[in-house]
Amino acid sequence: MSNSTHRDHVVTLRWLDTPGYGRLEMVDQTRLPAVFEYLSYDSAAGVAEGIRSMVVRGAPAIGVAAAYGVALEALLSQSLPAAEFHAALDSGFTVLEKSRPTAVNLFWALARMQRCRSMHAQANPTALAQSLLAEAKAIHQEDVRINQQMGEYGAALLADGARVLTHCNAGALATAGHGTALGVIRSAVAAGKRISVIADETRPFLQGARLTAWEMVQENIPVTLITDNMAGHLMAHGEIDAVIVGTDRVAANGDVANKIGTYMVAVLAARHGIPFYVACPLSTIDLNIVSGDQIPIEERAPSEVTGFRDTQWAAAGVQVRNPSFDVTPADLVTALITEKGVIHAPNKAKLEKLFSDKKFFSDNLLSMFE
Numbered sequence: 570m571s572n573s574t575h576r577d578h579v580v581t582l583r584w585l586d587t588p589g590y591g592r593l594e595m596v597d598q599t600r601l602p603a604v605f606e607y608l609s610y611d612s613a614a615g616v617a618e619g620i621r622s623m624v625v626r627g628a629p630a631i632g633v634a635a636a637y638g639v640a641l642e643a644l645l646s647q648s649l650p651a652a653e654f655h656a657a658l659d660s661g662f663t664v665l666e667k668s669r670p671t672a673v674n675l676f677w678a679l680a681r682m683q684r685c686r687s688m689h690a691q692a693n694p695t696a697l698a699q700s701l702l703a704e705a706k707a708i709h710q711e712d713v714r715i716n717q718q719m720g721e722y723g724a725a726l727l728a729d730g731a732r733v734l735t736h737c738n739a740g741a742l743a744t745a746g747h748g749t750a751l752g753v754i755r756s757a758v759a760a761g762k763r764i765s766v767i768a769d770e771t772r773p774f775l776q777g778a779r780l781t782a783w784e785m786v787q788e789n790i791p792v793t794l795i796t797d798n799m800a801g802h803l804m805a806h807g808e809i810d811a812v813i814v815g816t817d818r819v820a821a822n823g824d825v826a827n828k829i830g831t832y833m834v835a836v837l838a839a840r841h842g843i844p845f846y847v848a849c850p851l852s853t854i855d856l857n858i859v860s861g862d863q864i865p866i867e868e869r870a871p872s873e874v875t876g877f878r879d880t881q882w883a884a885a886g887v888q889v890r891n892p893s894f895d896v897t898p899a900d901l902v903t904a905l906i907t908e909k910g911v912i913h914a915p916n917k918a919k920l921e922k923l924f925s926d927k928k929f930f931s932d933n934l935l936s937m938f939e
């Protein structure tokens with residue numbers, strides 16, 4: 570049974586073909602929900618700036634945008650002699666790699682684009698640019714499919730009537746479509762379950778208030794907005810049945826990096842016996858990082874904490890910390906929801922087993938972890 574009032578989710582990124590070239594359009598997430606507008610990109614440096622300034626954000630969406638950034642750079646430089654073309658492409662990879670540090674999907678997507686480049690090393694610039702564009706389109710399409718698969722596995726974990734708290738935005742806006750954590754909620758709703766969402770506002774960038782609440786309202790999925798410091802009160806009063814969040818990087822031992830404040834929610838959920846689920850595509854698991862301590866945590870501008878947009882409320886001259894992510898230790902995670910199934914009580918042995926089971930993986934995905 571599907572919800573008859575359900576509307577299609579937002580298209581976060583779209584590729585527009587023009588003969589021999591093309592451009593990437595991305596919804597400007599810095600202006601939502603007041604303004605819904607696509608910005609247009611035609612170079613790797615432009616896309617990198619879009620990622621850095623958070624026009625596009627959310628781990629999977631960053632990965633898709635970066636892949637298109639490489640393709641754009643190749644298309645832009647295809648008429649140059651081969652050596653200059655490859656130098657331009659190298660610079661494109663470098664600027665994209667530096668755009669944001671925490672979401673491993675960025676590096677995963679760039680590694681996949683480098684692999685595509687190596688596989689077509691003998692091709693002329695125009696042919697290579699077309700191969701890189703085809704790879705970026707494949708990454709884009711796969712992400713939607715992966716989110717739908719995760720959604721189906723995750724939906725089975727939610728009871729009819731569940732009140733589900735989420736932190737940050739792990740929705741269609743954070744991916745190529747459907748979403749990771751919100752994808753699970755969308756799939757449960759589509760399966761006929763009556764789910765209501767409690768959205769943490771997510772200080773300081775307000776992804777919960779601005780983006781998650783907007784996505785849910787657009788689709789008539791019941792949503793209640795709270796400030797981050799209200800979650801404990803609601804849990805203590807039995808008003809939350811489950812927590813679902815997304816993630817930017819999962820270490821080999823199952824530690825989870827996600828938006829700042831997630832750790833606090835996980836501790837509270839454990840205290841109140843509430844399941845804490847993490848929706849996590851396999852491209853977000855980084856087996857090269859032994860534990861969460863090794864995950865690079867982005868520090869963002871103090872101005873995000875001292876005010877918002879043009880308004881400053883904090884005392885001028887105050888010192889500020891603004892770590893943008895935190896790490897939730899694996900022992901607080903009830904389960905990881907992946908596109909290959911649910912991993913209860915994740916740990917090193919379970920993740921190793923998942924990745925050693927080669928029948929699960931397409932050649933592309935497998936090669937990223939060898």
Ligand code: MRU
Pocket residue numbers: 626627628629672736737738739740743744748749750776814815816817827828829893
């Ligand atoms: O700083 P952001 O908005 O890019 O952080 C996003 C998050 O922390 C999301 O929860 C995470 O990327 C998972 S997105 C499906």
